[in-house]
Amino acid sequence: MATAASQPEDRPGELVSREELERYAEAVLHGCLGLRADDALIVQARPEHRDLVGALAESAYRGGARLVEVVYAEAGVRAARLRHAREEHLGTVAPWQLARARAELEPDTCSLTVLGEDERELDGVDPERVATDFRRTAQALRPFARASRQGKRRWTGLAWPTPEWASRVYPELEPLEAERLLARDLLHFCRLGPSDPPGHEGWKRHTARLLERGRRLTELDLRRLELRAPGTALDLRVPAGARWLGGPRRTAHGSVVAGNFPTEENFTSPEAASTEGTFRCSRPLSFGGRVIEGIRGEFRRGKLVRLEADREDDRRLLAATLDLDAGARRLGEVALVDRSSRIGQTGRTYFTTLLDENAAAHIAFGFGFDQARTPDEARGSRGVNRSALHLDVMVGTDDLEATGVTQDGRRVPLIRGGEWQVAHG
Template identity: 60%
Template sequence: MTSAPAESDSLLAPDELARYADAIVRSCLYLEEGDALFVQGTLGHRELAVALAEAGYRAGARLVDVHYSDPRLQAARVRQARDEFLGPVSAWAERRLRTQLQASSAVVTIFGESDPGVLDGLPPERVAEDSLRPLGKVRWFVRAVEAGRWRWAGVAWPTAFWAGQVYPELGSLEAQRHLARDLLHFCRLGPGDPPDASGWREHAAAVARRAETLTGLELERLELRGDGTSLSFRLSPETLWLGGQGPNADGRLVAPNFPTEEVFTSPDARGTEGTFRCSRPLAFRGRTIEGLGGEFRRGRLVRLEAASADDRDFLAAFLDADRRGRWLGEVALVDSTSRIGRAGRTYLNTLIDENAVAHIAFGSGFGQTRVPSPGMRGARGVNQGTMHLDVMIGTEELEATGFTADGARVPLIAGGLWQI
């Protein structure tokens, strides 16, 4: 039996919150004695940020450093700053990033929209420039992330705004608590799960095993067919599939998504053909973008659609701010046994929704999806962009089929279920 929240505005009981934070620190980042823990979020995430600090020090962290950002400050800069001053990267911010790349550092980013609409009405080209220009200034960091050198986990926390989107029929605090219970269930920390994080660790290991199975098939092409979607992806030789958990470039075990259900890879960015229709709205930069769809030819997105022309243009500005933004960096598979998908709700949060159904991502890919080979140079088809944007295309009817070099057809997902 779970105790009631100790304070009237607490979203979880103290033992639930501690278990959630401990699982992030010990079973996603696998923090060790003497490591440094960096926490990134907004003021709306303070309850979890403090709990993560407690969990970090319990695990033996030498430092827990919390950094709160404020989207209203970005809005002020986009409104008022001269063009050449958009997208600043301070010297201290660069030092912070370099410290985060150390083998003894671990990073948590907390997701959950808390201040929507602050960018509404601002020129989309300036918003995109301010958001993406910093990545161009620290390309050394982007490349290090793609190579798996950043020990990072993305997690979620129910803000009042976000919970109200997911549960509009409930009062604000009740909606937040309901969403918090959903997160525990998705992370295998709910009432029906083991009292420790063993359910989560077993699940993450099972997802990793499925990724290994996909790698072993040595597919050269992948097809996705479903409602409004007919896509073909070329897969480079020596492609690896990833998911669940695995060692980073420093050999430290990490489970980067909490929760997770997906297995994913980076296709050859030049080899995507066909059309797609998003099955869920995209929550992006304070907007909810409906009706997304489009067409790829020779790898490039040549047509983009959305229910609102303003939303379409806003998204197109972001894609075009990165010269590789119209090519794909990821394709990910999820079947209908996903706890998130079975919840039957759209959560309007990429971390959650991308683990409910299959998805694709524009922009940067993952260097870790290629077998390391000293004799092989270049990206081997991995998108070298700076941005990364996931959009959900999966449905219960989606079928995924792989093809080997000798033409063998391998059903991967059919009837909503894994076939391997």
């Protein structure tokens, strides 16, 4: 964990040294995306990320990329649309956005999304309008989301500080110092800190361990999962042929891609109709321009039948979002993370799902992953959830207990006292 944010000597006022920024960019492109000569790269970011975007472009072109296309998103534009656009215009997706989404499925195209949002920018927006915009956008992009979960998209999500986001994570610091410390955190989480191996070797070793643990979990051939934590008692079924994933995955085009930078999870897709029991979120959820506290609920026969949150308007936003389609109130993912997670060890909430879901075990409403099944099982009636939604909520705690049950009834401890009981090699 970073404990100090030293000022880069060669670029006063910047977040990290030029060498650290270049190392981060190289790790993203070559340790996550597997960028190849003649590839096209699409980068979606915010204007505050221009230094990182420049480093990504330099690294990509040095690596032989034929094109780097940058799409900047201005946060205030989204907020203005949600506040003032006519109701029938919410969820409008531009034709060129659809064309870009289609291009991202080509085998010689890869894409990055740089996160750094401040959810407070949507304070005061009617939650029903936020949910309507989300539902309509998800439906418009549904074919591309389906192709992505089938492994047809080379994409990585990463994060880089903005002043607003950093001040949310480190409110006790001045904005620039908060940004610097958050940048140090990100390097540490991605195994790019001063105590990690050179280049992105530390990242490669870490993701190799996740791959190996996923292989061992798959070999157990578990048929049921039990999650127990304060406020959480969930039982889930896992079909024959289920796979546990973690770390990089091979796409349908043969590329090896790590979708999250950083990552700490091993996960699978349970049977969508199987979940029984109660859950209570252990961390806030940043969603729809809000930080939602106190999420809790109950499943029966696989479907969410009770949903609560500390604030009623937050509950209404979640409930409206979960009305997207028939699968949105069922689970598509269960992911296990123990307390060795570098993110979890900080004890901080980072107000972005990319980081917070890798701090603790979590479940996800909505779509699951075809790669978490053998091909026959993915096509069958007991295959993955086909919803257009995917919404992660964190349920893990330091005293989480996760137990697997095999076909012959043998109980296998997976996590005890917040620590993995399944070796990674």
